[in-house]
Amino acid sequence: MKWFVALVVVLNLVVAMYGTLKQRPPLDVHAQEVSPGQVKLLPPSWKPDASAAQASAPVAAVIKAASAPEAKLMASAAKAQAKPAAKAEASKPADKPPAKPAEKAAEPAKGKAVACYSWGGLSDSLLARVKGGVPQLKLKPGQMQEDSKEESKGSGRFWVYYPPLATQAETKTLSAELKDKGFTNYIVTSDEFKGNLSLGLFSKEDAAKTLAARLKAAGYDKAMVKSKEQTSKQTTLTFKELDAAQAEQLKALQKKLTPGIALKGC
Numbered sequence: 001m002k003w004f005v006a007l008v009v010v011l012n013l014v015v016a017m018y019g020t021l022k023q024r025p026p027l028d029v030h031a032q033e034v035s036p037g038q039v040k041l042l043p044p045s046w047k048p049d050a051s052a053a054q055a056s057a058p059v060a061a062v063i064k065a066a067s068a069p070e071a072k073l074m075a076s077a078a079k080a081q082a083k084p085a086a087k088a089e090a091s092k093p094a095d096k097p098p099a100k101p102a103e104k105a106a107e108p109a110k111g112k113a114v115a116c117y118s119w120g121g122l123s124d125s126l127l128a129r130v131k132g133g134v135p136q137l138k139l140k141p142g143q144m145q146e147d148s149k150e151e152s153k154g155s156g157r158f159w160v161y162y163p164p165l166a167t168q169a170e171t172k173t174l175s176a177e178l179k180d181k182g183f184t185n186y187i188v189t190s191d192e193f194k195g196n197l198s199l200g201l202f203s204k205e206d207a208a209k210t211l212a213a214r215l216k217a218a219g220y221d222k223a224m225v226k227s228k229e230q231t232s233k234q235t236t237l238t239f240k241e242l243d244a245a246q247a248e249q250l251k252a253l254q255k256k257l258t259p260g261i262a263l264k265g266c
Contacts (some may be wrong), residue, residue, distance in 0.1 A: 068190060074109060115247040117263040119254060120236025121151070126258060127235045133253045137239075137246050145238040156199050157228040161188075164195035171195060201228065212264035238266060 075136060102149040122130060134144065162178075162185070164171045175197055178185050185197045199215070208225045215223035239250055254263050 056169040060219065084200070092198050114244055116238070116240045116266040117242070117243040117247070117250060118149075118236055118238045118266045119250075119258075119261070119263055121234030122237070122258070122261070124225060124233060124235075126261070127237075129257055130253075133257060134237075137242075139246070140241075141237070143238065143241055143246075146235060147238070148233055149230055151234045157203055158205045159201050159226045159228045160199040160208050160211045160215075160223060161193065161226065162197040162199060162223050163213070164197070168195070171197065178215075178220070183218075183220075185217065199223065240266070 072142060098206070119130065162174070164187075165174055175185055175187055178197070178199070185199045188194055188196045188198050199206070200211055202211070205227075211224045212225050215221075239246075242250065251263065254261070
């Protein structure tokens, strides 16, 4: 009970001292003037009183006990303040890495050559028909090339003829003799066989050979048989560097105009 009363008294003293020290402004020790007469020197044998030391011990313990709750309160306050800060830091969105610049999309090649076709051989009549439909392809200069050549093919007929003699007069005399013996003929006046005697044109080779044999039997052994050929002009159109749309239009045009003549890759 006595210690409790003493503790209360000490706490009151501490509170009073704290209020006094708080109200008094700080003093500049160096600025105060001290009279030399007021200065007292302690003897070399002076020692602090043991009772004073014992009295100060409870005061220190009280101060320590009093400061412990205060320190605890300060620690809890600091902890409470740290929690919102940590929560705010956690809720803060993480810095996103800088976005990479979008890669430029590859532009589709425009007008890229994807096909090449040849269309032939076309006779003069078919060529005129095809050229009438070509404008719808919307070709650029150089995309179409035209090549023509002469072609010879058998007509299925066989020609019997007699070569010309040394002079035109002798050939005319021979023609008259053959007519007298029943071999109809005439002198060719054009093409590469000019000056020859034409004795007949047959659809069958056997008939032509029979006439040649009769002529030889009559003494005209130079008579000859030749398969008659016809010469025609054939044209081939080449379409180069076509894009997909042009290639499709060309295929449709071919099916419409010349079903029997297909396109060929080149």
